[in-house]
Amino acid sequence: MFTGFGDWAGMKIAVIGWELPPAFSGGLGVHTLNLFSEIADYIDIDLYVPSFKGLKGIYKFNVIPVPIEHGIAGNPYEITSFPDFYESVLSYNEQVVKAFDPKDVKIIHCHDWITYLSGLQLSKKYHIPLVVTVHSTEFDRSAYFNPQRRIIDIEKMGVIGADRVIAVSNYTKSIVVREYACDPDKIRVIYNGVNKDYYISGEKDYELKNRVLYFGRLTSQKGGKFFMETASKVLKVNKDIEFTVAGSGEQSSEMKWMAKEFGITDRIKFEGFVSFRESAKYYRDSDIFVLPAVSEPFGMTVLESLISGTPVIISNTTGVGEALRNVLKADYWDTDLFSEYILYVVRYKSLRGTLGSLGQIEASRFTWRRAAVQTMGVYLGL
Amino acid sequence: MEESRSANNGGVFRFMKSVVFFFEAHQPMRIRPYRMADIGTNHDYFWESKNREIGQRVSEKCYIPATQVLIDNGIKASLSISGILLDQLVAINSGSLDVFKEYFRSGLGEPVAETYYHSLSSIWNKREFFYQVNKHRETISRFFGRTPQTFRNTELIYNDDVSKLAKELDFKNIITEGTDKIIAYNTPNVKYSSVSGLNLLLRNYKLSDDVSFRFSNHTWNEFPLYADKFSDWVARSPGDVVNLFMDYETFGEHQWKETGIFEFLKALPKELEKRGISIKTIDEFCNENPKGNVLSLPDYVSWADVGRNLNAWLGNDMQREAFDLLKSLENNTNPETWRRLQVSDLIYYMSVSRFSDQEVHDYFNPYGSPYYAFMNYMSVLEDFRRTYSSK
Numbered sequence: 001m002f003t004g005f006g007d008w009a010g011m012k013i014a015v016i017g018w019e020l021p022p023a024f025s026g027g028l029g030v031h032t033l034n035l036f037s038e039i040a041d042y043i044d045i046d047l048y049v050p051s052f053k054g055l056k057g058i059y060k061f062n063v064i065p066v067p068i069e070h071g072i073a074g075n076p077y078e079i080t081s082f083p084d085f086y087e088s089v090l091s092y093n094e095q096v097v098k099a100f101d102p103k104d105v106k107i108i109h110c111h112d113w114i115t116y117l118s119g120l121q122l123s124k125k126y127h128i129p130l131v132v133t134v135h136s137t138e139f140d141r142s143a144y145f146n147p148q149r150r151i152i153d154i155e156k157m158g159v160i161g162a163d164r165v166i167a168v169s170n171y172t173k174s175i176v177v178r179e180y181a182c183d184p185d186k187i188r189v190i191y192n193g194v195n196k197d198y199y200i201s202g203e204k205d206y207e208l209k210n211r212v213l214y215f216g217r218l219t220s221q222k223g224g225k226f227f228m229e230t231a232s233k234v235l236k237v238n239k240d241i242e243f244t245v246a247g248s249g250e251q252s253s254e255m256k257w258m259a260k261e262f263g264i265t266d267r268i269k270f271e272g273f274v275s276f277r278e279s280a281k282y283y284r285d286s287d288i289f290v291l292p293a294v295s296e297p298f299g300m301t302v303l304e305s306l307i308s309g310t311p312v313i314i315s316n317t318t319g320v321g322e323a324l325r326n327v328l329k330a331d332y333w334d335t336d337l338f339s340e341y342i343l344y345v346v347r348y349k350s351l352r353g354t355l356g357s358l359g360q361i362e363a364s365r366f367t368w369r370r371a372a373v374q375t376m377g378v379y380l381g382l
Numbered sequence: 383m384e385e386s387r388s389a390n391n392g393g394v395f396r397f398m399k400s401v402v403f404f405f406e407a408h409q410p411m412r413i414r415p416y417r418m419a420d421i422g423t424n425h426d427y428f429w430e431s432k433n434r435e436i437g438q439r440v441s442e443k444c445y446i447p448a449t450q451v452l453i454d455n456g457i458k459a460s461l462s463i464s465g466i467l468l469d470q471l472v473a474i475n476s477g478s479l480d481v482f483k484e485y486f487r488s489g490l491g492e493p494v495a496e497t498y499y500h501s502l503s504s505i506w507n508k509r510e511f512f513y514q515v516n517k518h519r520e521t522i523s524r525f526f527g528r529t530p531q532t533f534r535n536t537e538l539i540y541n542d543d544v545s546k547l548a549k550e551l552d553f554k555n556i557i558t559e560g561t562d563k564i565i566a567y568n569t570p571n572v573k574y575s576s577v578s579g580l581n582l583l584l585r586n587y588k589l590s591d592d593v594s595f596r597f598s599n600h601t602w603n604e605f606p607l608y609a610d611k612f613s614d615w616v617a618r619s620p621g622d623v624v625n626l627f628m629d630y631e632t633f634g635e636h637q638w639k640e641t642g643i644f645e646f647l648k649a650l651p652k653e654l655e656k657r658g659i660s661i662k663t664i665d666e667f668c669n670e671n672p673k674g675n676v677l678s679l680p681d682y683v684s685w686a687d688v689g690r691n692l693n694a695w696l697g698n699d700m701q702r703e704a705f706d707l708l709k710s711l712e713n714n715t716n717p718e719t720w721r722r723l724q725v726s727d728l729i730y731y732m733s734v735s736r737f738s739d740q741e742v743h744d745y746f747n748p749y750g751s752p753y754y755a756f757m758n759y760m761s762v763l764e765d766f767r768r769t770y771s772s773k
Contacts, residue, residue, distance in 0.1 A: 326734075328753060340418045344757045350699035351756060358734055 002373040005043050005380070011106040012044035013379065014128075016096055016115040020063070021276070023052035027300050028111060028135055030276070031192055036061050038372030046105070048096050050088075053078040066095045086150070093118035102126040107379050111135060113151055116158030123161070129382040132162040133190075136297045137175050143220040143294040156180045164378050166190050168298040169319025175297075188378050191323060193368035194303035199280045200360075204309035206353040210241050212342055213286035213310075215279065215301050218249030223292035223315060223332050228255050230292065232262035233339035241346060242267055246274040246282050283308035287352060288345045292332045293318050302327070306363035311355035313341045320366075326359040400623045400662045401616060401654060402583060403459035404534065404557060405630035407445065408500050409437055409467045410727035412748050416758050421765045427719065432748060434474060437467075441476035444634035447644065449481040451633070455648050458490045460664040461630065462534055465498030465518045466725055468525065479525070486526040492663035495519045495530035495553070501724035502695060504535050504544050505682070506709060514721065515551055531555060532664045536726050538585065538627070538685040539692065542678055545576035553580060555668045557627065559685040560584035564677075571621020573667070573674035581668035582677060585627040585685060589615060594628035598641035606642070609649035617657040623667060627685070686730075695729045700756045704729055707763050716770040723759075723766065731755035 005011070015036060019029030036045050040060040049055065051065035053074055067076035071087030074080035082088040096118035109131045110119035116132060123130035137155055138147040159165050159182040167173040167189050176182045212231070216222045224245070231243045245255065245268060252270070259265045274282060283289060289305035289312045296318040303320060305312050306327070314321050315332035328345075330337040345352050414429035452459060463482065471479050485491040497503055497514040498521065504511045515533070523529045533553040535544050540558035548556050560570030568574070570584035592612065596602045604611070616624045629636065637643040651661060662670075686694035696702055714720050732752045749755040 325751065326753075336419075341757075343418060344760070348700070348703060348756075348760065350703040351753065354698050354700050354734060355753060 002042070002376055005376070008043065008106055011104050012046060013039070014100070014102075014105045014108045014122075015045055015047045015061075016108065016110045016119050017047055017049045018092075018111065018114050020047070020049045020052070020055060020057075020059075022057055023049075023054040027192075027298075030300065031135065032111065033059075034193060034195055034368040035371055035375065038368050039376060042376060044104075046101065048099065050079055050092055051077050053080050064099060064101075066092060066099050068092045068095060089114045090117070093121075097121055102128065107131055107382065109133070109379075110158065110162075113138070113154045113158060116154050116161075120157060120161045123163075129163040130161065131164045131166060131378060131382070132158050133166040133168070134159065134172055134176055134297070135168055137172070137179065139175060139179055140172075140295040140297050141219075141221055145220060152179075162186075163382055164188065166375065166378060168192060170322055171317065171319040172297040175295075188374070190371055190374045190378075191320065191366055192298050192300055192303070193366050193371045194300065194307050194363055195368065196307045196364055198276075199283065199304055199308040201280070201284070204284070204356060204360075206349055206356060208346065208349065208352075209285060209287050210346065211286045212241060212243050213246065213282055213289045213305075214244065214291075215246045215274070215282060215289060215305070216291065217247050218245070218251040218255055220251060221294055222247075222249075222296070223294050224249075224251045224255050225258065226292035226294075226332055226335055226338070227290055228258040228262065228268075229335040230290065230338040230342065231259075231268060232264055233335055234342050235262075235264050235267055237339075237343055238346065239267070241342070242269065244269045244271060244282065244286065246271045246279075248273040279304065280308060283310045286310055288313060288342060290338065290342065291315065291318060292330075292335070292338055294332050303363045303366050306356075306359040309356045309360045311345060311352060311359055313338060313345075323366075324359070324362060326355055326362050328355070399617070399621075399659045400667050401659055402623055402625045402662055402664055402667050403457070404494065404585075404625070404627040404664060405459055405461050405632075406464075406534075406537075406628070407461060407467055407630040408464040409433070409440060409470060410500065410725040411466055411470065411722050412436075413723075413728060413758055413762050415749070415754075416761045416765075418761055421761055422768060425765060425769055427762045427765075428722070429748070433470060437470045437474045438476055440631060440635050441471065441474065441478040443639070444631050445471075445478035446476070446481050447639070448630065448633035448647070449478070449485050451644055451647050452490060453481075453485055453488060455651055456490060457647070457651055458492075458661050458663050458666070460492040460494050460532060461485070462494035462496050463522070464496060464500040465514075465521055466500055466722065468521060483526060486528055492532065492665050493522045493526050493528050493530050494532045494534050494664070495522060496534055497536055499721045499724050500536050500726055501721070502536060502539070502705070502726050502729070503724065504539060504547060505692070507712070508547065510712075511547060512551065519551075532557070532668075533580075534558075537694075539682060540679060540684070541682045542577045542680055545578040545580055545582070549576075549578035549580055555581040555583070555664050557583045557585065557625070557664060558679070559683050559690050560587055560625075561683050561690040564679065564683070568677060569621050570625060571619060571623055573622065573671050574677040575674050577676060577678050581674065583623070583625050583664060583668070584677075586619065586625050587685070589619060589624055590626045590628050593626065593646075594632040594636065597632075597637050597643060597646070607646065609646050609653040612646075613650065613653035613657050613659070616654065616659060622671065623662075687733075694733050695726055698732070698734055698752075700734075700752070701729050701732045704732060704756060704759055704763070707760070707767075711763065711767055711771045714766070714771040716766070719766065719770070723762065728755070728759055732759070 017032045037060045045061035070091040071084035138151040165187045214227045218224045291314045298319045313328045328341045412429045498518040532555040533548040570586045574582040576582040
């Protein structure tokens with residue numbers, strides 16, 4: 001157990017982030033908010049983030065909004081989106097370096113390639129140890145299809161230049177070692193947590209709802225196309241099942257086109273973007289959540305579904321799966337097996353109930369407190 | 383009771399302490415990975431290659447060398463070989479049957495009867511149970527030339543009703559687990575009578591598990607375990623008998639020969655003898671000792687898992703659903719296959735019990751997870767239902 005920072009009294013951690021709810025609530029934002037709210041109980045934190053329009057809220061840490069000058073929509077103090085993402089990242093990192101206050105900073109902690117450049121520069125300039133967390137790599141995000149060289153280069157510089165690397169799974173650690181030749185001894189694996197208060201509302205009864213859920217961005221990384229293929233195979237055997245696709249993204253029109261091609265449009269509901277607030281209801285109202293990700297470093301949605309009591313089927317290339325017993329796994333391309341699993345779960349209540357209730361217990365062990373304690377352990381080791 | 387005991391059995395003999403060995407030799411016929419698409423087209427359920435590979439390995443690592451150690455060192459033991467294992471040993475032709483035959487012929491070994499299919503039939507179907515036990519008893523007699531007098535139910539599943547069934551089948555002796563609840567008031571180290579009047583022995587789980595589970599555990603504070611130290615523990619354990627009941631696969635399979643388990647076994651008779659302790663079979667010990675106090679056990683016990691009850695097989699909804707489906711298929715045109723599907727291991731693989739038990743389950747589970755075991759089994763039963771059952 002963590003016993004405190006001892007003689008680090010009066011010192012602080014400088015975190016360079018990107019998303020922060022409620023402004024943006026992707027996985028990185030959820031991680032930043034939850035993890036550093038826990039760590040803030042022990043040590044002061046300066047969190048640098050782009051000065052989003054909706055960036056307001058009461059935080060347990062000190063938020064330093066950084067105006068970005070290039071590649072954004074809105075004005076630098078009220079950013080609404082990033083029409084030129086790469087340009088805005090470069091601009092952000094320049095501005096972080098300018099805005100940085102090194103006084104009493106003991107550690108700089110960066111999150112993904114979008115923050116590495118400023119972290120590397122500041123660490124060198126002020127001789128402050130650098131920790132970087134790898135939430136995903138360019139190889140995951142591109143699903144190994146045309147990864148961007150310039151991003152790969154930044155990721156490699158980041159993990160090589162950092163004093164410690166935190167990976168969100170052993171799966172991700174192995175990619176960082178393999179693709180970036182990073183020294184495995186300086187990598188620590190720390191799993192994300194899940195905030196159960198958002199998702200648990202009474203006991204799930206596991207009566208059949210005939211509903212299968214896909215929840216996440218519609219990108220090649222998340223395997224949305226494999227979900228569509230799976231759906232068409234399931235529907236050949238059981239026409240009563242309804243598939244819900246919650247999320248938006250670049251593959252949206254392709255997935256809709258596939259639904260037409262397979263002749264299953266009447267059994268698939270495209271819900272578009274679903275907010276974090278609405279997500280609990282989707283998990284709750286489904287018999288099973290399916291994530292056939294091609295390469296998913298962690299998979300927060302897996303824990304969210306499990307903590308809601310809804311069983312999951314995931315690909316073998318979903319990081320959190322390595323730490324879970326009570327899930328079903330298949331290769332992301334094996335839509336025969338994915339569809340078989342769905343049919344079993346729909347057919348047997350005992351299977352749904354056992355997977356769901358034990359999965360819920362298992363997921364509840366993934367707390368942000370645990371992640372925070374392990375992260376502080378990394379800081380103290382430097 | 384104490385009084386009649388002394389009267390019947392005065393003299394030095396009465397005070398000589400015994401160790402009774404009982405070993406379970408059993409391997410299930412595992413069902414192969416069976417996909418939903420196989421239903422209706424593939425009626426070949428059993429995992430021939432895997433079963434053969436494991437059968438051969440266990441024969442070479444355990445059945446042959448362990449039995450040879452028993453023979454060479456004159457070690458007596460009661461041994462139950464499940465019918466479903468016998469079938470496989472005949473098919474594999476690995477040589478272990480010959481060694482078993484030699485052991486029983488030598489008089490050192492006592493053959494013990496059980497359900498042929500290592501099933502849970504005792505808890506739900508008397509007629510089926512009788513069929514399976516009789517088939518096992520007859521097969522053992524035919525193979526080994528001796529008719530079992532001792533009955534032990536699958537994984538020592540027992541309650542008063544099981545003892546009554548065994549009585550109806552004319553057995554003399556029966557054994558079960560000495561659970562914490564039982565031994566809180568009754569030492570496992572004496573002979574009892576079942577409510578049906580059979581001789582009843584209770585497993586000394588502490589000393590049995592010292593050998594079967596802890597022998598090679600480096601983190602155990604008693605590691606390493608030698609025959610002299612273990613014999614001291616046996617000598618110090620108060621009572622007439624220490625019942626060491628365990629999987630036969632302990633010797634060479636669960637505990638590899640590199641752990642020194644065979645040397646331990648070889649050294650044990652002399653070390654016990656030095657302390658005035660002799661090794662006996664169940665039947666021999668029961669014959670030499672007067673009738674014991676009646677011990678009534680109305681609730682089910684077994685030697686499985688920490689719970690020592692039926693939860694290893696019927697502890698979760700998946701297991702109960704699978705078991706119910708299996709039972710519902712009793713009227714069928716392929717009874718031999720239906721019985722092979724009754725082997726308790728197939729349902730044991732679906733257990734999701736927690737903590738240390740999970741490791742034991744994972745060790746034995748050929749499917750990697752209770753959920754895959756469930757899906758596999760249900761698909762096989764579904765095909766069986768469509769193909770062989772009127773239901």
